[in-house]
Amino acid sequence: MTSSVPPPFALTEEAFALTEEERSLLPSDPDIEFYAEHGWYLSKKLFTDDEIDELLAATERYYAGERSRTLPLRPPKLAYWDPSKGDVQRHNDYVHYEHDGIARLLRKPLIGAVAAALARSEEIRLFQSTLIYKPPLPTEPSNVVPWHFDKHYWSTSTSEAMLTAFIPFHDCDEEMGTITMIDGSHRWRETGRDDTVTRHFAERDPSDLEGMLGRNAAYNNADVVKVPMIIPKGHMSFHHCRTYHGSGANRSPRPRRAISFHLQDGENAYRRFELSTGELLAYNHDVLVRPLPDGRPDYRDPDFCPVLWRGRTSDGLARRAPEAGHVSLSLGRGCQRRSGR
Ligand SMILES: O=C(O)CCC(=O)C(=O)O
Ligand SMILES: [Fe+2]
Numbered sequence: 001m002t003s004s005v006p007p008p009f010a011l012t013e014e015a016f017a018l019t020e021e022e023r024s025l026l027p028s029d030p031d032i033e034f035y036a037e038h039g040w041y042l043s044k045k046l047f048t049d050d051e052i053d054e055l056l057a058a059t060e061r062y063y064a065g066e067r068s069r070t071l072p073l074r075p076p077k078l079a080y081w082d083p084s085k086g087d088v089q090r091h092n093d094y095v096h097y098e099h100d101g102i103a104r105l106l107r108k109p110l111i112g113a114v115a116a117a118l119a120r121s122e123e124i125r126l127f128q129s130t131l132i133y134k135p136p137l138p139t140e141p142s143n144v145v146p147w148h149f150d151k152h153y154w155s156t157s158t159s160e161a162m163l164t165a166f167i168p169f170h171d172c173d174e175e176m177g178t179i180t181m182i183d184g185s186h187r188w189r190e191t192g193r194d195d196t197v198t199r200h201f202a203e204r205d206p207s208d209l210e211g212m213l214g215r216n217a218a219y220n221n222a223d224v225v226k227v228p229m230i231i232p233k234g235h236m237s238f239h240h241c242r243t244y245h246g247s248g249a250n251r252s253p254r255p256r257r258a259i260s261f262h263l264q265d266g267e268n269a270y271r272r273f274e275l276s277t278g279e280l281l282a283y284n285h286d287v288l289v290r291p292l293p294d295g296r297p298d299y300r301d302p303d304f305c306p307v308l309w310r311g312r313t314s315d316g317l318a319r320r321a322p323e324a325g326h327v328s329l330s331l332g333r334g335c336q337r338r339s340g341r
Contacts, residue, residue: 010213016311017110022110026313027117035118038225039243041185045234046110047167049121052234056169056257058101059131062092068100075284077200080128088142090133091202092282095259097304098124103129106261111165111236112309115263118238119161123266124309125161125300127154128284134177134256143177143249145201146209149185150262151241152197156283157299162241165261172231174248176256179237182213182244183225191219201246213244236261264305270297 018026025044027035032252047055071094074080081090096103112124114175134143150164151157172178192215196204219223229237237246270292273281290303299305 004333009292015336016113016309018110018113022113023084025110026114026308027329032117032120035238035240038181038183038311040181040183040229040245041118041238042229042231043114043165043236043238045232046114047105047108049234050170051105051108055102055105055167055259058105059095059169059257059259062095062099062102062131063090063133063243065096066101070098071288073287074289075287076077076282077284079200079202081133087137088140089133089135089145090131090319092131093128094304095131095272096129096306102131102259106259107306107308109309111261112307113311114311115163115165115238116265116309116311117313118165119263119265121161121265121267122310122312123307125264125305125307126269127157127264127265127268127299127305128260128262130260130262132256132258132260133154134250136250136253138249138251138253140249142202144221145177145179145247146204147182147207147244147246148197148201148209149242150239152311153200154241155198155273155281156269156270156297157264158271159265160241161265162268163238163263164241165236165238165263166231166258167236167261168231168233168256170254170257171233172229172256172258174228174230175250176254177248177250177253178229178231178256178257179239179245179247180218180226180228181237181239183227184222185216185244186240186242188216188220188222188242191216195277198281209246216244263308266297266310268299270299 025046027041031041058340079091079093081092096106106129115124116122154162166179192212201209231237275281285299285304286297288295289304292298
């Protein structure tokens with residue numbers, strides 16, 4: 001297929017309605033407070049078994065080479081496994097752009113609505129979707145994901161409320177090397193930051209990252225509390241963009257398959273971010289998305305960053321906004337935005 005087929009991302013406002021059953025799957029006010037306190041949240045069952053099976057089948061077709069369109073160019077830091085790379089951990093970015101079968105499932109409004117509730121935002125847009133596969137090789141070094149937090153890669157984003165849904169395609173536990181959160185670490189102040197933090201964890205020395213976690217915990221007088229996410233099929237974990245996380249080897253006899261679904265709140269936009277050399281940091285989007293009138297990359301480009309959810313969620317009704325941006329989000333008792341975030 002060619003890159004000339006436009007992605008089918010135009011959505012009507014009706015697309016953001018939830019059924020009554022779906023509304024019962026939104027996080028409760030205590031869940032939202034838990035997320036604000038701990039920096040992670042294990043969701044209810046947001047995908048049916050059939051939907052997950054469809055997602056798995058669609059990703060198998062993706063791995064076999066099926067594409068609805070291809071990226072118009074390959075940005076320098078693109079993760080893009082292909083069979084020539086062999087049996088290492090696979091990462092493939094922009095699967096929502098390149099494969100409509102995957103995109104259709106990922107764009108289920110309920111997922112965006114859960115993210116909106118957690119981020120206390122009226123709008124959630126897709127930021128990135130990365131398909132991940134950990135082969136069942138207990139000693140494969142590339143399977144280990146060193147401690148990091150995602151905001152480091154997103155320094156060109158203004159938002160401090162971005163978040164990620166980690167969506168496994170099966171029950172996922174410690175034996176499989178499930179994602180593991182450092183509890184409450186999104187509230188830590190950072191020490192020892194340098195330009196290297198903006199580089200992807202796969203390009204960094206894992207022992208540096210272990211040390212960085214320890215130094216940051218000590219700086220905050222905090223303990224490192226590791227919480228492995230035990231995720232039943234159809235459920236997913238959400239983490240705040242400043243929550244440290246990582247994952248271990250896949251010691252099971254089955255591949256660990258998942259999508260990291262990175263999400264931006266409505267207000268997020270591009271900002272210039274200079275490295276210590278004076279060089280401008282670039283995210284992969286910056287050479288792909290359309291420019292704003294002033295030339296900055298538009299992180300609202302509907303082809304790459306489609307709206308996944310727009311509307312209220314905090315009253316548990318998840319009503320769509322009659323007009324985008326005109327419905328104020330009512331925060332329940334105890335749901336004030338955490339200061340400094
Ligand atoms: O694959 C993993 O275990 C971690 C993925 C990750 O870093 C993320 O979802 O942000
Ligand atoms: Fe991450």
